[in-house]
Amino acid sequence: MCKIWVGKRESDILTYNYFDYSITFYGSNVGNNKSFCIQHRINSSYSQDYISFILKNLKEILSDKKNYEIHFYNNVLAYKVVNLFPEIEKYIVNLNALSVLNSLRHKTLSRLWLCNCIDTPAFCLLSKKECTISNLKKKFGSQYTSFVIQKNYSAGGTGTYLMCDNNQYEIADKLDEIELYLASPFYHPNQSYSCHAMIDNEKCVIFPISRQNFYTENNKLEYIGNTYIDIHSKLSVNIKNSATKICKKLQSIGYRGICGFDFISTNHRILLVEINPRYQGSSFVINASLHDNRLPSLFELNNMCFTNGIPNEFAFRIENLKIKYYNSSLNYQNASDIKKAKYIIDSSENIIFLDGFLSAKSFEKGSYLLRYISPCEEF
Incomplete structure (x- = not known):
């Protein structure tokens, strides 16, 4: 079975070797990767041009009529592709109902639903x-x-x-x-946190909690990375308990597979901010740790959620996983960011993911440049 990845960045799949082909917005465009954004670095979006690019490359790969399965970073993009080419749906795996996805992605609707069982802003x-x-x-x-x-x-x-x-x-x-x-x-003081979760027919598996790092640019709050916190801390346990309650609600409406939750901690309260029914920006870090600990990748665990479920042994080890990395990403605002990116590339202590950065000749403001993983000092 040949496996195809369709997503935002090639680096999403580079910390765990699982896919035979990838079609991405940002990537090297080398070997079996087809990258949409090459010489002119632009902000990612599900534009018609990008969807057409995905379709063109999927049709080329599928033309040899081998057995294929297609995995999407975000199921919403999968539905956009299927709308234009319905025949492709039979190859797509791990697909939640669009009505469920839209309800969970809608920030107000999901918060209105969940505020009855957990705290929200x-x-x-x-x-x-x-x-x-x-x-x-x-x-x-x-x-x-x-x-x-x-x-x-x-x-x-x-x-x-x-x-x-x-x-x-x-x-x-x-x-x-x-x-x-x-x-x-805007609560002050506050700190943002996030976690991955896997939901199968019987259980909900919560991954270690991370602190989200943001900066404010042009009056926007922009995500720039994660640092993982002690899995035994009171804060971590409290967030995990809230995440478990949310998972049970999602499970009850038929949602399966990978999901992410964003929280803030303020004045000793844990508040749910939003649900992300897809892979996360930090999923590649989780995969690096799963690989280090000889556990299945997120892609394989996601498959299990839609089939026979995640074995208890894996669930226990995942919930006690120590993630020894933090991740950071860099976006373009001005020429100094290009210099900073080149400095990061030269830094030997980081594992760098270029996603085609060196091929770019021009940059749109706010566009993604690169990201990297660094070992945590406590490890």
Whole structure:
């Protein structure tokens, strides 16, 4: 059986050797990788051009009529491809129902559903005209000075804005008159956390918890990496307990396979921010540790969730896994980021994933450059 990966980055599959072919937005475009973004580095999106690129390459690979299975980083992209070429669906594995995916991806709807069983940030759904500091303070309280405004479908910080007195008009210009936005107070102090989970018919397996690293650029909160925390800490146990409750709810509506959850910790409370029903930006780090510990890859574990389930032995070892790496990624804002990227490449202590960076001749602002894994000091 030949296996094909379709996703955002070639590096998503480079820490565990499982696939025969890959079609990615960013990648080396060498060997069995077909990369969409090569000389002109642009922001990733499910554009019509990218979907057409995927279809063209899938048809070429499948033309020899061997046995194939296609794995998607994000099932939503799989459905976009199937809409244009329905015959390809028979090759796609581990596909959740689109209605379930859309419900979980919708930031307001999923939060409204889950706030009955776990804590979430205070929130409301507002139009562009309602997203003003004075209105937000009326709704959430004058003690808050900043607010998070989010598109209901977005990822990696794209479509997430931090609004305060100084920038409310600038952010308002970025909002669409015909959209509704999820609004919440920006809690201070807070720290962001995330975790992977696997859901089969009987069990929910929670992977070690990581602290998410962000920076604010142009009034956006942008994800730039993860650092894993002590699996025995009280914080880790509390987040794991919340994640387990969420998994049980997802399991009840038929969701199976890999999923990710984002939380914040503030004033001794763990609050769910959003659900990501797909592989995560840090999945390649998890795979590196699974490989080190002679455990099946996330891709194989995902298969198990849709078939016979994850064996108890694997579940126990996964939940007690010590991940000895942290990961960081770099996006382009100005020329200094190119210099920084080249410095990172020359740094011997990092495992670098270029994803075609050196082939690029020009860069769109905000576009992905590269990412890397570094060993944690405590290990």
